[in-house]
Amino acid sequence: MNLPSTGRRVLITGASRGLGRAVAHAFAVNGDRVAVHYGTREDDARRTLDALPGTGHVLVSGDLTDAPGAAGVADRAFAGLGGIDILVNNAAVNERHPLAETPYDEWAEMWQRHVSVNLLATAHLSHLAARRMIADGKSGRIVNIGSRGAFRGEPDHPAYGATKAAVHALGQSLAVSLAPYGIGVASVAPGFFDTERVADRLTGPEGDAIRAQSPFGRVASADEIASAVRWLASPEAEWSSGTILDLNGASHLRT
Structure with missing residues (x-):
């Protein structure tokens, strides 16, 4: 689906590859200017940036594991783009840690890392982006990347499932509080999708x-x-603020 070009300014976290790269391309192809954020994969992020159609895109580095790091990412993105109209909270940690197999110290570290990146960075960047939109007198959009696992459970990745459920709840709270300022907030809840990170899992019996x-x-x-993310960030999707959009091919049906 091709939406009209908006020429808006978009920050996408975790955009060096995978879904973040696809989301960056989806916005850029419609004439938006994109800040491509990365944590450690600079070469991959530069490949994402170089492949984007259009001009005015910027590369933004930064660690999202703490509040000062998130603020630095926001500052560099806002400076590079001259403001912000759309935030896509895509960066996430998803590491295996089944309870019965994971020593306590490792378990605690896993939870801290998942909460810091998946939930707190989403909260911090949403605050920074929304306050900038409000200060500039601009309407805008925040789209959070959640997960099907928030609803059906993640036995091998419990911190991932729990933090994604929290992200969904955060998005709904912000949708209510930010609507008076013309800022829409929505989330997507994807099921399994194909990226280079999971390509090995899609081979053989596990893939079947x-x-x-x-x-x-x-x-x-x-x-x-990425197409669904772009639509939720479009002017046409304002009335979808507060939604959690299931994108799982009927693999999990919520009631």
Whole structure:
């Protein structure tokens, strides 16, 4: 679906590859200017940046594991773009840590890392972006990348499932509080989708089992998720503020 070009300024966290790269391209192809954020994968992020159509895109580095780091990312993005109209909270940690197999010290460290990046960085950047939009007198959009796992459970990745559930709840709270300022907030809850990070899991019997989760017999592409993100950030989607959009090919149906 091709939406009208908006020429808006978009910060996408964790955009060096995978879904973040697809989201960056989805906005850039419609004439938006993108701040491509990365934590450690500078070479990948530069490849993302160099492949974007259009001009005015910027590369933004920064550690999102603490509040000062998040503030630095926001400052550099706002300076590079001259402000912000759209924030996509995509950066996330997703590391395996089943309770029965994980020593306590490692368990505690895993939870701290997931909470810091998946939840707190999302909260901090949402605050910084929304306050900038309000100060500039601009309407805007915040789109959070959640997960199907927030609803069906993640037995091998419990901190991931829990923090994504919190991200969904945060988005709904902010949707109510920011609507008077013309700022819409929504989330997507993808199921399994194909990126280079999980390519090895889609081979052999495990891949067959993953594809069988959906009655379509496949997994999503990153571009399909990115298209939904772009729509939720569009002017046409204002009335979708507060929504959590399931993108899982009917692999998990909520009631």
